[in-house]
Amino acid sequence: MISCEKAAIICNKKQYNEATFYEKLQLIFHLLICKTCAKFSKENAKLTSLCKKAPLCCLPEKEKVEMKKELQEKI
Amino acid sequence: MAEHQLHPETWVDQYADYLFNYAVARISDAEIAKDLVQETFFAGLKSAANYKGTAAERTWLIAILKRKVIDHYRKINSNKGKAEVRMNYSSHTDADGDWLEEQIADPLSTHENSSIENEELGLAIQECISKLPKKQSLVFKMKTIQGMETEDICKELGINPSNLWVMIHRARTALMDCLNKNWF
Numbered sequence: 001m002i003s004c005e006k007a008a009i010i011c012n013k014k015q016y017n018e019a020t021f022y023e024k025l026q027l028i029f030h031l032l033i034c035k036t037c038a039k040f041s042k043e044n045a046k047l048t049s050l051c052k053k054a055p056l057c058c059l060p061e062k063e064k065v066e067m068k069k070e071l072q073e074k075i
Numbered sequence: 076m077a078e079h080q081l082h083p084e085t086w087v088d089q090y091a092d093y094l095f096n097y098a099v100a101r102i103s104d105a106e107i108a109k110d111l112v113q114e115t116f117f118a119g120l121k122s123a124a125n126y127k128g129t130a131a132e133r134t135w136l137i138a139i140l141k142r143k144v145i146d147h148y149r150k151i152n153s154n155k156g157k158a159e160v161r162m163n164y165s166s167h168t169d170a171d172g173d174w175l176e177e178q179i180a181d182p183l184s185t186h187e188n189s190s191i192e193n194e195e196l197g198l199a200i201q202e203c204i205s206k207l208p209k210k211q212s213l214v215f216k217m218k219t220i221q222g223m224e225t226e227d228i229c230k231e232l233g234i235n236p237s238n239l240w241v242m243i244h245r246a247r248t249a250l251m252d253c254l255n256k257n258w259f
Contacts, residue, residue, distance in 0.1 A: 008244055009237075009240050009241075009244060012240055012243050012244050012247060013240065015247075016218060016219075016225075018225060043251050044247060044251070046251075047247060047250060047251050047254070050196060050200065050254065050258075051200065051219055051220075053193055053196065054193050054194075054196040054197035054200055055096070055099070055100065055193060055194060055197050059091055059092060059095050059109065059112075060221075063109065064087050064088075064091055067087050067091065067112075067113055067116070068087045068088075070113070071083065071084075071086065071087060071116050071117070071120070072084070
């Protein structure tokens with residue numbers, strides 16, 4: 001049986017489709033017996049769907065550095 | 076005594092994404108939106124002396140950005156004709172009965188609210204992300220918003236994968252907490 005920490009990591013990987021088949025199997029069995037992780041897993045999936053639904057975009061780090069530099073010059 | 080103070084050196088880290096999201100939702104051109112955010116920071120710096128400290132830093136910056144967005148539309152619409160509002164009753168007159176009744180919005184539909192709601196959701200998420208520790212928010216953004224591969228992020232930041240997943244885990248837990256408080 002896997003620990004809750006490990007289950008949480010797998011659950012997070014699953015949100016990005018990076019969990020292997022074996023890991024997913026382990027997770028399913030863990031969720032069957034652990035209510036806390038089951039709740040976490042549910043909320044985690046909700047967060048993923050919210051992030052997909054919202055038009056999220058952000059500036060690339062490179063442009064931020066440039067922006068910071070220009071701003072720094074004016075301070 | 077002012078309640079709030081300006082810290083221009085933290086602006087880019089704290090507000091750049093938030094302002095950018097706000098601008099992109101209204102301009103829908105990333106390049107122009109980026110320029111407007113940059114201009115907002117400059118304008119904020121220039122008029123920092125006028126900042127009375129009654130509003131939070133972010134509210135104040137958003138107010139400046141709002142003006143910048145309006146100015147932008149004014150500029151591209153400077154020809155009088157372009158600014159004119161033209162109304163057609165119906166764009167396709169041979170459509171089945173062009174009654175005006177058919178063209179008003181369906182009062183029961185919630186569809187047109189969803190894009191507004193989604194934009195607010197985006198800003199709420201962005202606000203929560205900005206409260207995370209710098210490294211966590213960076214990893215979370217790279218992974219979730221930019222959709223980068225785990226391997227690439229690890230290489231760029233010089234961390235190992237298990238390190239990355241721990242950071243993602245902390246970021247996600249904090250975000251869930253924050254959204255539960257502010258969104259639901």
